[in-house]
Amino acid sequence: xxxxxxxxxxxxxxxxxxxxxxxxxxxxxxxxxxxxxxxxxxxxxxxxxxxxxxxxxxxxxxxxxxxxxxxxxxxxxxxxxxxxxxxxxxxxxxxxxxxxxxxxxxxxxxxxxxxxxxxxxxxxxxxxxxxxxxxxxxxxxxxxxxxxxxxxxxxxxxxxxxxxxxxxxxxxxxxxxxxxxxxxxxxxxxxxxxxxxxxxxxxxxxxxx
Amino acid sequence: xxxxxxxxxxxxxxxxxxxxxxxxxxxxxxxxxxxxxxxxxxxxxxxxxxxxxxxxxxxxxxxxxxxxxxxxxxxxxxxxxxxxxxxxxxxxxxxxxxxxxxxxxxxxxxxxxxxxxxxxxxxxxxxxxxxxxxxxxxxxxxxxxxxxxxxxxxxxxxxxxxxxxxxxxxxxxxxxxxxxxxxxxxxxxxxxxxxxxxxxxxxxxxxxx
DNA sequence: TGCGTAATACTCGTCTGCGAGTACTCGTAG
DNA sequence: CTACGAGTACTCGCAGACGAGTATTACGCA
Numbered sequence: 001x002x003x004x005x006x007x008x009x010x011x012x013x014x015x016x017x018x019x020x021x022x023x024x025x026x027x028x029x030x031x032x033x034x035x036x037x038x039x040x041x042x043x044x045x046x047x048x049x050x051x052x053x054x055x056x057x058x059x060x061x062x063x064x065x066x067x068x069x070x071x072x073x074x075x076x077x078x079x080x081x082x083x084x085x086x087x088x089x090x091x092x093x094x095x096x097x098x099x100x101x102x103x104x105x106x107x108x109x110x111x112x113x114x115x116x117x118x119x120x121x122x123x124x125x126x127x128x129x130x131x132x133x134x135x136x137x138x139x140x141x142x143x144x145x146x147x148x149x150x151x152x153x154x155x156x157x158x159x160x161x162x163x164x165x166x167x168x169x170x171x172x173x174x175x176x177x178x179x180x181x182x183x184x185x186x187x188x189x190x191x192x193x194x195x196x197x198x199x200x201x202x203x204x205x206x207x208x209x
Numbered sequence: 210x211x212x213x214x215x216x217x218x219x220x221x222x223x224x225x226x227x228x229x230x231x232x233x234x235x236x237x238x239x240x241x242x243x244x245x246x247x248x249x250x251x252x253x254x255x256x257x258x259x260x261x262x263x264x265x266x267x268x269x270x271x272x273x274x275x276x277x278x279x280x281x282x283x284x285x286x287x288x289x290x291x292x293x294x295x296x297x298x299x300x301x302x303x304x305x306x307x308x309x310x311x312x313x314x315x316x317x318x319x320x321x322x323x324x325x326x327x328x329x330x331x332x333x334x335x336x337x338x339x340x341x342x343x344x345x346x347x348x349x350x351x352x353x354x355x356x357x358x359x360x361x362x363x364x365x366x367x368x369x370x371x372x373x374x375x376x377x378x379x380x381x382x383x384x385x386x387x388x389x390x391x392x393x394x395x396x397x398x399x400x401x402x403x404x405x406x407x408x409x410x411x412x413x414x415x416x417x418x
Numbered sequence: 419t420g421c422g423t424a425a426t427a428c429t430c431g432t433c434t435g436c437g438a439g440t441a442c443t444c445g446t447a448g
Numbered sequence: 449c450t451a452c453g454a455g456t457a458c459t460c461g462c463a464g465a466c467g468a469g470t471a472t473t474a475c476g477c478a
Binding site: 012041092098102109113114184185 | 222249303304305308312316320330341361365366369373380384
């Protein structure tokens with residue numbers, strides 16, 4: 001029993017807004033969206049209510065009132081509990097202090113890039129590179145726009161994002177250069193294998209590794 | 210209906226081994242583990258059979274035989290279908306050609322690092338930095354060891370991993386320097402807020418952003 | 419003033435993920 | 449020759465995630 005009572009990151013997002021003032025679930029989602037947090041963690045409507053219910057079950061939030069405002073279905077307003085505050089801080093501590101256990105999906109793709117054959121591999125990598133450059137550009141523009149509006153610490157995750165996107169772009173560019181310039185060894189064997197299914201002679205050595 | 214029929218990455222791993230020769234599920238897991246793929250995607254035993262069943266349901270693999278070897282519970286051996294090959298290649302194409310939609314968890318942590326207060330933030334970041342350095346070191350050692358045994362292309366995902374780990378370490382180090390040297394603006398306001406709950410005067414401007 | 423459309427605030431049911439258990443077998447130390 | 453622990457090869461069942469639907473209200477506009 002070492003895992004977090006509520007594991008969904010959406011739960012963290014909920015805590016992060018409800019820590020300010022009591023709210024009902026839909027409002028939490030609205031606030032999150034309005035602050036652009038939905039860029040970090042896309043909000044799944046289906047999960048929202050499950051997650052809030054779970055937070056309540058474990059005593060991190062509690063229902064405060066059920067407002068019947070007009071004829072709308074009544075909205076239950078939740079407030080964070082002391083245990084919820086503790087959980088929130090602790091969760092952030094964990095996120096900051098430990099490296100992500102699940103590797104990025106791109107890593108898995110790279111480890112199997114062989115099946116694509118050299119030509120397709122190259123064109124897909126070019127596509128990725130384009131997306132990365134675009135993303136970095138967009139983030140930089142957003143940052144420049146927000147800069148005068150709020151302190152730097154409030155935008156630190158954007159700076160991080162830019163740095164990581166640029167780093168990946170740099171790596172992909174370097175890899176592409178090696179593939180296209182012929183600096184990468186084994187390109188002809190790779191192409192031959194992809195086109196004809198023939199394995200080079202010295203294959204048996206490492207196939208059983 | 211744009212999402213993958215079988216969404217679990219474990220399904221990709223299964224395809225990647227069953228493409229070589231027919232196998233039964235337990236053997237797939239064993240092969241994956243033996244090749245060290247379990248480092249990339251930790252194999253969940255519970256998911257394995259569900260995933261294989263799903264792959265079968267969608268026609269990506271098919272049962273070939275049920276061997277009753279000795280008195281063991283009979284093992285069903287699966288073989289990849291043509292549709293399975295197509296799916297496999299297409300999946301890899303997607304992984305290589307499009308950037309991961311879900312941002313890393315650390316990003317979420319960073320966006321809420323404020324709640325920790327400056328001192329805890331710094332010590333957690335130091336912890337992370339240590340982990341990153343250690344990870345990079347381990348990966349480099351592993352790479353050096355494997356280098357003579359197999360072609361470079363077969364280890365490309367490790368190179369990627371090292372590059373990304375180093376990039377993150379660099380960024381964290383830079384951020385830490387700014388925090389500790391006092392180069393980051395607003396540190397005293399941050400500490401004051403954390404210790405007393407007092408907000409600086411010019412807060413109202415961006416709280417409603 | 420009536421109507422279509424957007425926004426609000428959920429509910430429901432399905433499908434998936436996966437931990438924990440189970441049952442059987444084989445090698446081996448006593 | 450037998451008891452036992454370490455593999456082998458799964459099965460089960462619950463809890464969680466999420467898409468898609470639903471019902472109500474607010475609002476623009478003709």
